[in-house]
Amino acid sequence: MAVTSTQALAAAAPATTDTTALGRARLADNFSTFLSLLTTQLKNQDPLSPLDSNQFTQQLVQMTGVEQQIASNDLLKKLVSNTGSGISTAVSLIGKDVSAVSNDAQLSNGKADWLYKLKLDAADTKIEVLNAKGAIVHVEAATDNKAGDHPFTWNGKDMNGNKMPDGTYTLRVTAKDSTGAAVTSTTYVQGRVTGVEQLDGSTYITVNGGKISWDTVTSVKEPAAAPATPTTPPATT
Secondary structure: OOOOOHOOOOOOOOOOOOOOHHHHHHHHHHHHHOOOHHHHHHHOOOOOOOOOOOHHHHHHHHHHHHHHOOOOOOOHHHHHHHHHHHHHHHHOOOOEEEEEOOOOEEEEOOEEEEEEEOOOOEEEEEEEEEEOOOOOEEEOOOOOOOEEEEEEEEEEEOOOOOOOEEEEEEEEEEEEEOOEEEEEEEEEEEEEEEEEEEEEEEEEEEEOOOEEEHHHEEEEOOOOOOOOOOOOOOOOO
16 A cells, blocks of 8 residues: 655654754743843852852853753754654665655665656756766766656666766756646656664665665555566476
8 A cells, every 4th residue: 555655654753842942042031030140149249259260151151051951952852753754654665665855865786866856847868867076977868858757777887987986876857848848857766775773863674775764755565566476387297
């Protein structure tokens, strides 16, 4: 059964009070009040008995400590959110075939696959493949400019016929209609999910050897069942 949105994959989280945001707001109010009181004390201090600078320095340090704790709570909250929903939901995709919005695909064994979708009919569509440094290594004109989905496979060779090394490459599609106006296009990668990992607080799935943010997935389906192998009836004598 196909799933057309990652929103259908994630379980709805119960509404809770954002205590971190509330704490930050209270800290801002307290800090503002503290600065006002400190300024007033400094203006009205006895010149013969000035305020102890160590005292209000210690208070500033305490304020900073609270602020850092709130920042830590933010990070922890994000981590828990990703672990609780992103990782668990993404793990459920392992072994399934997905489509995800991505311009990047892995070149492996002389092959890289994309799917691009034209929103409207185009008069001219240019397809470019860029390497990790942003340099164009392949260019061609599409033969089909109709609106809709168009699969594209690159053989891993540059414009001079040289074989490019395996790695991540980017597809850039530039389409124009008969008046020269740009036609919107969206690029996808398709394949089976073989792994899940978390990097810098974000969850990624592995598709065709490349890492893709799990929340860019647009469709999910069970892999097609392998056809049954016919059995040969025993020979009769």
